[in-house]
Amino acid sequence: MMKARHTLVLSIIAGSVGAAAIQSFRGQAKPKIHRVVTIIVAALGAMLSAARAETPVERGGYLVNAVMACDGCHTPRPPGGAFDMSKRFSGGSQTWDTPQYLVKGSNISPDPETGIGKWSADDFKRALTEGVRPSAVALAPQMPFVFYKVLTPRDLDAVTTYVRSVTPVRNEVQPPVFPARKNL
Numbered sequence: 724m725m726k727a728r729h730t731l732v733l734s735i736i737a738g739s740v741g742a743a744a745i746q747s748f749r750g751q752a753k754p755k756i757h758r759v760v761t762i763i764v765a766a767l768g769a770m771l772s773a774a775r776a777e778t779p780v781e782r783g784g785y786l787v788n789a790v791m792a793c794d795g796c797h798t799p800r801p802p803g804g805a806f807d808m809s810k811r812f813s814g815g816s817q818t819w820d821t822p823q824y825l826v827k828g829s830n831i832s833p834d835p836e837t838g839i840g841k842w843s844a845d846d847f848k849r850a851l852t853e854g855v856r857p858s859a860v861a862l863a864p865q866m867p868f869v870f871y872k873v874l875t876p877r878d879l880d881a882v883t884t885y886v887r888s889v890t891p892v893r894n895e896v897q898p899p900v901f902p903a904r905k906n907l
């Protein structure tokens with residue numbers, strides 16, 4: 724996809740240069756050349772921003788780190804301290820204790836036993852946007868999946884790729900308790 728875009732941009736540049744050459748040959752160069760130069764600069768700009776438009780992991784890193792704040796609930800933090808990034812995504816320190824549920828931010832690092840290591844990319848996307856685990860058990864609304872529905876497919880892919888690429892951390896998080904569900 725990226726390659727295709729580059730090829731397209733490159734052929735726009737090649738075409739523009741060719742057109743410029745022909746026009747200057749015909750002696751009507753100046754004003755048109757300006758336009759052509761503008762097109763080339765714009766095309767180069769588009770190419771650079773496409774090149775800067777990152778790999779999925781970079782895009783996901785940007786979204787997760789700067790926008791979506793997964794660490795806030797999923798990375799441990801000693802009281803009053805900073806996030807413990809050596810245990811990133813291994814489970815948050817907070818507990819949400821409500822009449823409907825008692826939950827903690829899960830271990831979302833790719834550890835196969837205590838995190839999401841055995842989940843497929845689709846499992847992860849479903850949890851993130853629909854709030855349903857692979858086991859079909861629903862997540863507590865404390866996990867803001869309702870907001871994550873707005874992600875474009877590309878951004879959802881990027882976030883998924885990024886989170887699945889971090890270092891796995893083994894840490895058993897207390898499983899959620901849903902008093903109402905016990906009666907089901």
Ligand code: HEC
Binds near residue numbers: 861
């Ligand atoms: C406001 C707090 C909060 C934020 C922000 C948050 N989560 Fe969660 N998340 C939770 C809680 C709490 C749970 C556990 C809910 C439960 O057990 O029912 C959870 C569960 C999950 C699960 C299911 C894990 C499992 O083992 O079942 C995934 C996957 C997940 N979150 C990914 C993310 C990602 C990725 C982000 C950032 C894009 C994020 N979360 C942001 C609170 C949050």
